[in-house]
Amino acid sequence: MKYYAQTIVQLMKQLYDNGYSKTDLERMTVAYQLAMELFTGLYRPSGKTFISHVVGTASILCDHDARREVIAAGLLHAAYEHGDFGGSGKGISPGKRAKLREQLGAEVENYIASYTALLWTKTTIPEIYENFRLFGAIERDVLLIRLANELEDLSDLGVLYCYSPSEKRRYYGRIASPMIDMADELGFPTIASELRKALANTVTGKTFEELRSKYKGVRLIVPCSYTQGLRHKMGQLYKRVLDHR
Amino acid sequence: MADPQCQPIRRAYPQTNLQLFNQLQQEGYSTADAILIRNVYELATQLYAGYFIASGREQIAHLVGTAGILSSLHVSAEVVAAGLIHNVYTNGDFGVPGQSISTAKRRQIIQAVGQDVEKYIHGFYALTSNRNVWSSVFEDIDKIDPVIRLAGLILISEQFEHRLNDGGLKRYAKNVDENGPVMVEIALKLGFPLLADQIRTILTSPPPCDSVLWGLIAAINGDRSRWIPPASSRRRVTVIVWMAINRGLRLAARSKAASRLIRLARNVRSVG
Numbered sequence: 001m002k003y004y005a006q007t008i009v010q011l012m013k014q015l016y017d018n019g020y021s022k023t024d025l026e027r028m029t030v031a032y033q034l035a036m037e038l039f040t041g042l043y044r045p046s047g048k049t050f051i052s053h054v055v056g057t058a059s060i061l062c063d064h065d066a067r068r069e070v071i072a073a074g075l076l077h078a079a080y081e082h083g084d085f086g087g088s089g090k091g092i093s094p095g096k097r098a099k100l101r102e103q104l105g106a107e108v109e110n111y112i113a114s115y116t117a118l119l120w121t122k123t124t125i126p127e128i129y130e131n132f133r134l135f136g137a138i139e140r141d142v143l144l145i146r147l148a149n150e151l152e153d154l155s156d157l158g159v160l161y162c163y164s165p166s167e168k169r170r171y172y173g174r175i176a177s178p179m180i181d182m183a184d185e186l187g188f189p190t191i192a193s194e195l196r197k198a199l200a201n202t203v204t205g206k207t208f209e210e211l212r213s214k215y216k217g218v219r220l221i222v223p224c225s226y227t228q229g230l231r232h233k234m235g236q237l238y239k240r241v242l243d244h245r
Numbered sequence: 246m247a248d249p250q251c252q253p254i255r256r257a258y259p260q261t262n263l264q265l266f267n268q269l270q271q272e273g274y275s276t277a278d279a280i281l282i283r284n285v286y287e288l289a290t291q292l293y294a295g296y297f298i299a300s301g302r303e304q305i306a307h308l309v310g311t312a313g314i315l316s317s318l319h320v321s322a323e324v325v326a327a328g329l330i331h332n333v334y335t336n337g338d339f340g341v342p343g344q345s346i347s348t349a350k351r352r353q354i355i356q357a358v359g360q361d362v363e364k365y366i367h368g369f370y371a372l373t374s375n376r377n378v379w380s381s382v383f384e385d386i387d388k389i390d391p392v393i394r395l396a397g398l399i400l401i402s403e404q405f406e407h408r409l410n411d412g413g414l415k416r417y418a419k420n421v422d423e424n425g426p427v428m429v430e431i432a433l434k435l436g437f438p439l440l441a442d443q444i445r446t447i448l449t450s451p452p453p454c455d456s457v458l459w460g461l462i463a464a465i466n467g468d469r470s471r472w473i474p475p476a477s478s479r480r481r482v483t484v485i486v487w488m489a490i491n492r493g494l495r496l497a498a499r500s501k502a503a504s505r506l507i508r509l510a511r512n513v514r515s516v517g
Binding site: 003006007008009010012013016022025026029032033037038040041042043046047048049051052084085086156157158161206207208210211220221222223224225226227228229231 | 262267279296301305410411458465476480484
């Protein structure tokens with residue numbers, strides 16, 4: 001398996017070694033600063049920090065010589081879904097879009113918004129697979145970010161440390177073939193072959209089964225000197241009431 | 246743009262919990278060892294959440310890297326676990342202001358990770374508080390307490406980890422560059438020639454590549470370590486009150502000291 005960057009220092013070195021310009025590197029530092037703000041204290045279900053995951057995704061994109069806008073979008077691909085903007089609500093909103101557009105530019109923000117809009121579930125993936133040949137340039141890039149995200153999740157056996165590895169294995173068993181085909185047809189045979197290897201590793205890879213996470217979803221850990229704000233707490237309470245109904 | 250003189254990373258040490266767990270598996274650590282290390286990692290996520298070092302890396306990546314170096318040396322799981330929270334008394338957020346050791350903090354750590362791990366963390370704290378750590382502490386290695394010896398190994402490993410990853414920033418390169426030969430000697434005396442060899446190699450390699458790259462990396466976090474709390478959080482009231490009291494006390498002490506100085510100056514002038 002290839003080794004992808006997991007920290008900003010490793011990513012910057014990789015960009016530098018791959019010949020990205022100084023302006024490209026500067027844009028990446030801006031994107032990373034925003035990622036620090038939005039994903040601070042966030043952990044994946046496997047216990048890995050969210051920041052390492054987004055850096056890893058960007059690193060895979062860099063490995064395939066993606067444009068700097070695509071790599072920056074890779075660094076913030078989950079901004080609307082999981083980013084902490086200070087309010088209680090998850091998901092896309094005009095206010096959040098304006099913030100990202102202001103800091104990253106319209107093109108990068110558009111990628112992130114399109115990424116959020118591209119529903120990626122076991123039921124939608126076959127539909128995407130049927131139609132992806134008709135995709136325009138932006139949609140193709142968004143699909144590339146999605147594939148990089150999946151590869152990042154698989155590359156360090158993270159799925160085996162999740163709450164339910166068997167469920168994850170079943171999920172990847174179903175979507176493996178369309179994912180690999182899409183990567184191949186989009187012109188990224190290395191991603192396709194890395195996905196193939198990573199998927200095989202999730203079957204044969206040895207891990208400590210006892211280290212499986214007890215958490216099902218992404219979780220936020222607030223530093224001990226801080227507490228969640230009242231607005232956020234009220235929002236959570238409101239959501240819980242709605243869920244009960 | 247790539248610089249052929251650029252210093253390669255000789256060995257990719259883990260930077261995430263998953264990479265560390267995979268390494269532990271490869272190094273042959275037992276399940277019980279892995280569980281201990283996972284539990285300490287969980288504690289580290291609580292005490293260092295939102296803490297970024299000057300290079301923009303998460304502190305947790307540095308801690309995992311240190312633990313990765315230690316596990317590659319096949320030391321006991323307790324020492325690897327201690328590497329995961331080695332500077333908790335100075336950098337961990339316990340919810341109270343002040344960056345120093347206290348009985349309450351020690352009690353909390355012992356309760357969470359056990360005495361067998363905590364003793365190394367305490368030893369690490371004692372070493373870093375000692376100005377002569379590189380000049381005289383390890384002179385006669387046979388006379389040193391075994392806990393302090395391994396705390397010394399943690400100290401060398403964490404300095405090496407910083408040099409390996411953040412070496413383009415002066416603040417992280419300085420310690421190894423100045424004390425590297427002593428660190429090599431100590432690593433050899435402690436019986437870790439592999440680590441000594443790696444430090445020696447890094448000392449004889451050209452310095453990390455391009456200043457432009459490192460200038461940009463330094464700018465990410467303003468070349469300082471800091472906490473970035475989640476946007477939806479706010480400081481606890483108790484912490485705010487604590488900080489206000491501490492600030493008040495500091496100001497009072499400063500004004501007291503200032504008035505003493507003024508009085509002293511007046512006395513000197515009148516004597517003159």
